[in-house]
Amino acid sequence: MLNHVINRTFxxxxHTGAPILMPGAANALAARIIEDQGFEAVYLSGAGLTNTYLGMPDLAFIGLQEIAQHTATIRDATELPIVVDADNGFGNALNVHHTIRTLERAGASAIQLEDQKTPKRCGHFAGKEVVPLAEARSRIKAAVDARQDENTLIIARTDARxxxxxxxxxxxxxxxxxxxxDITFVEAPQTVEELRGIPAALGGTPQLVNLVVGGKTPILGMDDLGAMGFSLILYANVALQAAVHGMQVALSQLQADGRMDEGGPxxxxxERQRMVRKDHFDALDRKYAYKE
Incomplete structure (x- = not known):
């Protein structure tokens, strides 16, 4: 499916129906699992990518090229809309313009920009700083001007809370x-009252809420958040945290028992071959096999 069709549909x-529940993926395999589970969109998490690709915390160690590479890889792996975390745009408004062009070509359906200073930090870490409002606004204006497809969405995040x-x-x-x-994202509200006040204050513009397991924002259900007026409900790193836990459990059992079969966790x-579509590539192999 062409990306502009995916973007238009997304x-x-x-703007219709119930809020969209959107998990994060740090790689193409996670994106395929998210699609297989029936979700409507996938989020490429900068934090998740940094954790999995580098084994480092979300402290601005990932750059535009790594984000673009993984966006393109995920686009090849799934037809879901991809919401891409572009951190603070990797510089000033001119850099933001280039960032939007690059990520749109790579297959992003929506691109998220924040108002943090460099080096940026995870939204639920201490020590964040934001740029002056005029500079933050210049980033958003540049992003809106840079997109080639009017259906590519710009998500403006603020860490000013x-x-x-x-x-x-x-x-x-x-x-x-x-x-x-097109969408705004007030990061890390700390009470239910603050959550409720965000859509109420910002009119009919779609709002994204980021629910971090172990983070600063209260965890509420989809029905409650939808009633408040949120359109996108993001769990950016649930899949990653589950994978870390799963690896710890399986490897602990392997270490303890000295063996592992399919009865293990x-x-x-x-199932592993199904998730990477081995049957599809087997069919291609048969189709294009050279016969003397």
Missing amino acids: KARL ATDGYQEALDRAAAFIEDGA VASFM
Whole structure:
């Protein structure tokens, strides 16, 4: 399916029906599992990519080329809309313009930009700093101008709740809407009352809420968040945290027993092959096999 068709369909879906529950994927295999489980969209998490690709924390160690490479790989692996975490755009407004062009070509359906200073930090870490509002707005304006497909969505995230307070975060999100952002994302609200106030304050513009297991934001159900007015409900690293736990459990058992078969806490050999579409590639091999 062509990316502009995926983008157009995703944009229309965002404005209709129940909120979209969106897990994060740090790689193409995770994206395939997310699609196989019936989710409607996938999120390429900068934190998850940094953790899995480098084995390092989310402290601005990943750059644009790594993000673009993984976006393209995930686009080849799934027809789901891909929401891409582009951190703070990797520089000033001129850099943001290049970032949007690059990620759109790579297959992004929506691109998220934040207002943090470099080096940026995970939204649920301490020590974050944000750029002045005028600079943050210039990033969003550049992003909106840079996209080639009007259905490629720009998500404007603010981390100002942690640095300048809740009202400043709402004010910044409102300014980003004026600048053309399609979705806004107030990161790390800390109470149910703050959650409820975000869609109420920001009118009819779709809102994204990021639920981090172990993070600062209260975990609520989809029905409650949908009733509040949220359109995208993000669990950016549930799959990653589950994978870490699963590897620890399986490897601990392997270490303790000195053996492992399919009765252990692992996917079967056949399930692993199904998830990577081995039957599809076997069919291609037969189709194109050279016969003398």
